[in-house]
Amino acid sequence: MEQTSKKIPITVLSGYLGSGKTTLLNYVLHNKEGLKVAVIVNDMSEVNVDANLIRSGNTLSRTEEKLVEMSNGCICCTLRDDLLSEVQKLIDEGKFDYILIESSGISEPVPVAQTFTYAYPDTGIDLTSVTRLDTMVTVVDANRFWHDFASGESLLDRNQAVEEDDYRDIADLLIDQIETCDVLLLNKCDLVEEKELIKLEAVLRKLQPTAKLIRTVNGVVDIKEILNTGLFDFEKTNMSSGWISELNKKDHTPETEEYGIGSFVYRSRIPFHPERLSNFFSNWPEEVMRAKGLVWIATLDDMAATLSQAGPSIQFSPAGYWLAAMSKEEQGEVLANEPEMMEHWDDQWGDRMTEVVFIGIDMNQSEIENRLGRCQLTEEEMRQDWSKFNNPLPWLQEV
Numbered sequence: 001m002e003q004t005s006k007k008i009p010i011t012v013l014s015g016y017l018g019s020g021k022t023t024l025l026n027y028v029l030h031n032k033e034g035l036k037v038a039v040i041v042n043d044m045s046e047v048n049v050d051a052n053l054i055r056s057g058n059t060l061s062r063t064e065e066k067l068v069e070m071s072n073g074c075i076c077c078t079l080r081d082d083l084l085s086e087v088q089k090l091i092d093e094g095k096f097d098y099i100l101i102e103s104s105g106i107s108e109p110v111p112v113a114q115t116f117t118y119a120y121p122d123t124g125i126d127l128t129s130v131t132r133l134d135t136m137v138t139v140v141d142a143n144r145f146w147h148d149f150a151s152g153e154s155l156l157d158r159n160q161a162v163e164e165d166d167y168r169d170i171a172d173l174l175i176d177q178i179e180t181c182d183v184l185l186l187n188k189c190d191l192v193e194e195k196e197l198i199k200l201e202a203v204l205r206k207l208q209p210t211a212k213l214i215r216t217v218n219g220v221v222d223i224k225e226i227l228n229t230g231l232f233d234f235e236k237t238n239m240s241s242g243w244i245s246e247l248n249k250k251d252h253t254p255e256t257e258e259y260g261i262g263s264f265v266y267r268s269r270i271p272f273h274p275e276r277l278s279n280f281f282s283n284w285p286e287e288v289m290r291a292k293g294l295v296w297i298a299t300l301d302d303m304a305a306t307l308s309q310a311g312p313s314i315q316f317s318p319a320g321y322w323l324a325a326m327s328k329e330e331q332g333e334v335l336a337n338e339p340e341m342m343e344h345w346d347d348q349w350g351d352r353m354t355e356v357v358f359i360g361i362d363m364n365q366s367e368i369e370n371r372l373g374r375c376q377l378t379e380e381e382m383r384q385d386w387s388k389f390n391n392p393l394p395w396l397q398e399v
Helices: 021-030 051-056 078-094 109-113 145-149 171-179 192-206 234-238 243-249 274-282 329-335 340-342 365-375 392-396
Strands: 008-014 035-041 067-071 098-102 131-141 183-187 214-215 261-268 288-296 303-310 313-321 354-361
Touching: 008 021, 008 067, 008 078, 008 109, 021 035, 021 109, 021 183, 035 078, 035 261, 078 098, 078 109, 109 171, 109 234, 131 145, 131 171, 145 171, 171 192, 171 303, 171 313, 183 192, 192 214, 192 261, 192 354, 243 261, 243 354, 261 288, 261 365, 274 365, 329 340
Parallel strands: 008 098, 008 131, 035 067, 035 098, 131 183, 183 214
Antiparallel strands: 261 354, 288 303, 288 354, 303 313
């Protein structure tokens, strides 16, 4: 216990561009209650605008605090090694009680959290022995959330991408930041009517049911809510999203839908016809704002597919071979580590099944289920050669 108490606690601030992270950071630095704080600010631009704003706010004492700028890259990917090094340098100085990190607006929380959760032998740095990730905070712009979420734009479209091949959609990034956090700050609440705020809060609670949700204006929050909270636990935080919670419910009883916001799990032991499923994706039900899960496609490749949808963005990709398609030896190795996979084993099809969570507003569950049912193989098609089916899903053609 003595060693743990000496570890320097860290709070990471995430949130899309313009959500108010820097304003929040400045407020915390003005109200840090005697803590000696080191600040790391990550900005994708060549000139670290956020760092300049913090300087101009006169919130850092030169003798007790330090500001580290990390520009021209993102700490969740291209600058991860630099982040490791900078944090280690701060620890070596031995002057700080706390480290605050403002990640870039396009940063994903999980890779940043992993920086403080795992050792990286190739760098010679092990932050797990000297730091303690205390809180993952995500700031959401209440005024622009729906505009950004429904925009259908990518980071490339907005010239905000890390690299030329960074094809992430804005909606996916927003969902990533919301689904992985301990504290969710709904900022700029003064710019939104109360009725809309309540509805947005209900949506956020459905997407992220375990994080503490706090309304803020201009980033003003009791710093005890985001510093030294002891909330972070990697496994818990990483598994805190609404779709995982929904999927893990043993007996799902439909809850009273607040403001029309609801969820359900679609399960089936009949594979989808690839062409009909592709047509379903092209006519995705607009009321579904988030869907995630595994999908069984009728192909001879015997691979599971992952469906991940956020607003206008739909990602469909291979998730590896079904356990039932592996050799007995390979199955034994997998089951030794994941015995729970046998809980839903089918005598004929093994683990092959579709299991997808749908979260949305005013969803017509029966209509969505009926549409998906029409995408499944008929009894006659089940007996046919699946390799003959027209398959417009590109990755399945390439396997």
